[in-house]
Amino acid sequence: MRFTISSITLTNYRQFQGTQTLNFSFNKKKNVAVILGKNGAGKSNILNALTWCFYGIEVHKDPKAQESGGMPIINVTELAALKPNQSTYAEVLVNIETDIGPWTIKRYIEGGKTAFGKMYLDPPKLTVIHPVGGQDKIVEGDETQKLINNLLPEALRNFFFIDGEQLREFFKFSSPQEVAEAIDNVSQLDLIMKATDNLLKYEKQLRKSVKSTTPQLEAVQRQIETLQRKIEDENASLRDLHEEIEKDSRELAQVEDYLRQHNDASVAALQRERDSLKTDVQTLKTHLQDEETNRNGYLVDITPFILLKDEIRTTYQLIQYKVDKGELPPKIKETFVRELIERGRCICGNELIGNAKSELEAYSKKLVLSELSEVSISGKTTIEDIFSDIENFPNRIDKFNEKIDLFKDQFDRKMLRLEHISEEIKGHNIDEIRRYEERQNQLTSIINRNKQQQLMRKAGIGTLNSTLEEKMEQEKIELSKDKKNAHLRIKLQLVQDARTTLANTEYVVKAKIRNQVEKSTKENFLTLIRKKTAFTDVLIDEEFNVKIIHSHGYNAINDLSAGEYMILGLSFMSALMTISGFHAPVIIDTPLGKIDDEHR
Missing domain, CATH: 1.20.1050 (Glutathione S-transferase Yfyf (Class Pi); Chain A, domain 2)
Known part of the structure; x- marks a missing residue:
């Protein structure tokens, strides 16, 4: 539902004593209203009044501070003027225009002094007047908040009622x-x-x-329930870790911003240099890991050939010897000789007589071995490539090691510079900077430790989920039996x-x-x-x-x-x-x- 605010009326709300109304004009072409005011004039409390009226929450106020003796919502001048047994109230009334007609939203709180002069505040009351079937309906009590949440859910209020500083x-x-x-x-x-x-x-x-018709079904169901409880507990712990990391990360960002923006130019420059070095260190660490992975993969591939170099060389020499003697590749195919034997006639047309057939049989067997050896001819090229790889091994491994050494050297130098910067910043005669620097180190350590725990818990949840899937499959099998x-x-x-x-x-x-x-x-x-x-x-x-x-x-x-x-x-x-x-x-x-x- 589309809606716009046509007016807001404040009665004894915070510094707004008495009743005051702000009317807002609505123009589709100029759909912006600007409220000007000096510091303390009440601009922020207009935003507070709107969120209090809609949701009972003030954007700029801490509820805990108010409960522990903070400023009351009712105008303090009005409260101070009360005598025992007298009361007053604060009220915020918002008129809005919707697609289906006008609405009025009102939140009201009463307070006063007891017979003994003690101040009290009653719980606030919410009223909504909205059109239903062509008539205005007045709603109070629990249902009122649901109506407002239908207009704009409380979970989304921070995206429509915004504190500029937080923005x-x-x-x-x-x-x-x-x-x-x-x-x-x-x-x-x-x-x-x-x-x-x-x-x-x-x-x-x-x-x-x-x-549970079978002991197996009963057992597997108990296991499923246990696994689900464990997963729920682990997810709860994971959420707690998330919150801790977020809280510490926000504080770390503020600490680093303080060190970066501090009015000591040299400290600010050192902080900026450290930010750049941290990025470089992370990049170098990635490059180093990638290069070591590539080198190790290359070693896994080439090592068997190096270890079997002599055997490969002997094989190559044997093949070359056969080639030089003309034994490889065979000049006559075994299938051709086999055809002559089966026909019983020589290539010249004469019949095979005497020992001719047995001699051809013996020659055929020899050719079978030769044709098997022919496979070696195709392998000869592969062996030559292997020899080439072995010969290039020193150069390639040197290049890998040179790059790794270069990355390590750059990494070590930048880490050393990071340590020097930390010491240099600590060494300044500024207690506040030193305190922030120490807090930065503490937070970084805590965040890293919690992130490690986070990864471990995620891995544990993954294992539990895999086991749970297996047990559910077992459950299906057991259920199908009855x-x-x-x-x-x-x-x-x-x-x-x-x-x-x-x-x-x-x-x-x-x-x-x-x-x-x-x-x-x-x-x-x-x-x-x-x-x-x-x-x-x-x-x-x-x-x-x-x-x-x-x-x-x-x-x-x-x-x-x-x-x-x-x-x-x-x-x-x-x-x-x-x-x-x-x-x-x-x-x-x-x-x-x-x-x-x-x-x-």
Whole structure:
């Protein structure tokens, strides 16, 4: 459903004392409203008011801080003026226009002072007025939030109600996993995941209703249940590791940004050099591994020939001797001699008499051996090629080793330089830099360790899944032994096939959406960016790493200006909104952030 906001009325909400209304005009050609205001005037709280009214959540507020004595939602001046046993309220009322008529959404909270003068706040109440069958219907209670989620799901609110500062920092500090999660949320792939979970629960229920007619069936079902529990536990641990890695990666990005942007020019230069060296080291490590693999593969191929060099040479000399004597290849084919014997006549036409036939028999046997030896003639060329490879072995292995030594030398020199840079940065008489440097090393170590655990758990889950598939095949065999379970067996198979189909669907849909988001982000970014020739491409790879390709081919994702980060974030969010399927207004607090002198 398409909707626009026509007005918002604030009553005693935060710094808005009394009742104040903002009306928004709607024009298809100029569909943008700009609110100007100095710092502290309440611009951010307009965004907070909208998200609080819709979802009971304020974008810029920490719920925990509020619970532990933070500023209340009701205007503090109004609360302070209350006497014991008096109350007041805060209210946000939003009028919206939809395809089917006007809606009104209102969230209300009452608070006051007890007889002893203690402040209290009641739980907020939500009311929705919307058209049904040509009449307005008033809805309160649990159903109201469902109505709003039909307009715009809470999971998508961050793509329509946007904090400009977070928009600027999204690609500066976000990890590939957060990019993937953003795409998952907006594409509503969680529906597929929920369906998969429900199918798994139903599969377990079906398995419980199966009559264990044989000890083997009962045993294999217990094994399946155990394996499924283990897989669930491992996946839960894997999710925890994901969260830890994401949290530490965000902090690491902030630490590295601090070191890069610090006002000490020499430290900033060292940090930039280290960033470049890290990329070089990773590239050299890949080249080194590839070259060692190529060399080892070559050694595996050539070693048998080197070890059998003398035997191969003897074979070659024997073949050459036969060739020189004229024994190879044979001048007469054995089949020709065999025809003469069978006809009983010589090539001249005379009959074979006396010992002629037996002599031809003996000669035929000799020719059979000669024709077998003829195979050696074709092998003679192959042996010559082998000798050529053996002769070239020293040169080829030297070239492999030279390249490997070169990569190792470059790798060692760059690693040594990295160590020197770390020591040099630590050596500066700046406690804050040293603390950040130490924290960077700690985070890098923690992230690497967690990534190793992540790989191990993924491998373990893969093994468990393989074992589970084997046990399910055994279960099918056992179920087929009893006709009583035939119907349940068909149901189980259907559920398992459905889960497989959903998994394949999720993979295909995610790939298509990623490509679509990549295309839209690129178009938006290259259109909005001021330096039209500076960048040539925007890529989102299969691991959801975002790359901004500079005109000279470099990936500039870590070297954008504040404005460029803002435009990239806006381009990405716009691409996500396009594929979401929801048509709602987009509200951005300070969209230009630090790149605009006037806040709006």
